[in-house]
Amino acid sequence: MNPGLEERIEATLAQLDALTEAGKLRRLAGAFARFVGTLGHAPAPLLVACALLSELEGRGHSCLVLADLARDPSPQLGWLDGEWAALRAAAGPLPKNGAGWRALLQACEQVWPVGDLDFKQPLVLDGERLYLRRYWRDEMTVASSIRRRAGSARAVDADTVRGWLDRLFEAPLDTRDADPGPDWQKIACAVALRSDLAVITGGPGTGKTYTVARLLALLFAMADGEGGAAGLRIALAAPTGKAAARLKQSIDTALDELAEKLGETLPLRELAARMGAARTLHSLLGARPDTRSFAYHAGNPLDVDVLIVDEASMVHLEMMAALLAALPDHARLILLGDKDQLASVEAGAVLGDLCAEAESGHYAEGTVDYVARATGETIPAPYRERDGGVLAQSIVMLRRSRRFGGPIGALALAVNRGDAEAARAVLRAGPEEHGARLLWLEGARPADVLALAIDGREGAGQGYRDYLTVVKAGPEAWDMDHQGWVRAVLRRFEQFRLLCAVRAGEWGVAGLNEAIETRLDQLRLIRRRGEWYVGRPVMVTRNDYATGVYNGDIGLTLPDPLRPGSLRVWFADGDVIRSVLATRLRNVETAFAMTVHKSQGSEFTHTAMVLPREANAVLARELVYTGITRAREFFTLVAPNGAVLGQAIAERTRRASGLREALLA
């Protein structure tokens, strides 16, 4: 090799190592660049692209957009000015624009330009994007399956649908609204019948579960295949155990109400009982320890006719690809979720990509006519489009929140619109206007957060003192058996939660957990002796198939009633509780404070969100919105520096992905 080139490669790898040491690049990124360098001739710029691609993948992007690479990527990566300059200088001149990068990458033997002869190279160049092969394949799987499902026209008798919808839904919408608009819930049910894909999106309390319970009843009512309604195999799933339990509970309650209403016409209770429990996606697909593969896949598909997935915003690209591959061709897929919430921690933003245009509808003439016949509702002109795309015909956005009104709802809406002024106005209106519902602790000090975490605030209930008092007293003091006491403690722990935007520092998860533990110990509410102590809340950070706990599960450490002196961690999935010996749990962390990311799929009576002192790359509108919408009744925003709120609202999380384009192809 030309000695000049070899030196450049050495210098580039040295810079990548320096960035890793400085905490600006994950170790895997440098290692991946090094690995690609061993696969034949590799120019130094290719190594730069590989390291950045791997780094971005770790930050949730499924690909690297070449134009971004041609610009200075430092702001996106949170690098200092000199860091990118040093890497560039080491690698030699880098292409100045996307086209230049494309030409360079196209000539590399480690890169497969889509359309050329495929030698199974590890990198894929598709148009203006560079991928790790796995993510490219996943995007293609998702796009083709979604397109096929959306395009599958099922014959539906609109008059029969209308008859059922009129019985399943309450009489007219609330006429107090000046313009309530059409009943999007009914529209969602009708639209969902027409193809093998339905996406129902909406903010908290817009009735996604309410609607899907009615859709289920409708599917039962109209089932005409083998075995009729009784033969319909339905599966309920969600990304986390907690979300799955919540889905099952809400659907059961809704079906129970409907059964009451419909009487003998449809044996809903019997049908619901056959549905079985809701599962996590991992368990539905038959995840296997220590491998990425699942028991169910294209060669061994799931035995279902209808699959309902809740909290779909949390489903990452790889999981969605696995799910779609394992879904039999004839099955219907119904996705529920809030498109505006944070995307999954892992790469991809599938629901966001699917629903990028959901706000404005784009319903084609055929859909508008069908909806009118099947529901009696008129889709307003702004939501129509003569040549609306196929995908748009399968997506419905619910727009009216029934539960999430008041100041918390107004704040969430303002944040979602990116209107920092309106958000500040809602927050500043204060208790005179909002009562205890909403409080802004602007310019807060660490002592304020501690006081809030432990004692809560007036009108919004106590903080962690509440459940710890019950823990300390023990079951006897409450005249309860151990199980009843565990349930009571777990329920009380769900009343309040402290959410952080960041992990590190005084205002992050690590600093606050430590400060809260120290204070609780001083107050004798806990007795911290080593890692495990009675009352310790923990969050599982990795799936553990041996003990049956999964990433994101939250449990409480309490005495083992059968083995005095030993501790067990108790987890609740809806009404079901289970426990694991504390010492068997290896990948857990204390959870008085947790990240907003990890709180997805959960709600707490009082949620307090802590912003850091300074804005940073993760702090964006979606994160603030997700934090606010975790609050069921009370919300407190803690901001050591009030200006950070405006900066966060102004930022949008942008995830590089080719899915949107592939879906429309």
Ligand SMILES: Nc1ncnc2c1ncn2[C@@H]1O[C@H](COP(=O)(O)OP(=O)(O)OP(=O)(O)O)[C@@H](O)[C@H]1O
């Ligand atoms: N059309 C309706 N008529 C009467 N009540 C409704 C209607 N739609 C929803 N609700 C009620 O509003 C509340 C919120 O509905 P639901 O739980 O289905 O919303 P969601 O969108 O699933 O919320 P989340 O995102 O928080 O899970 C429930 O109590 C539900 O019964």
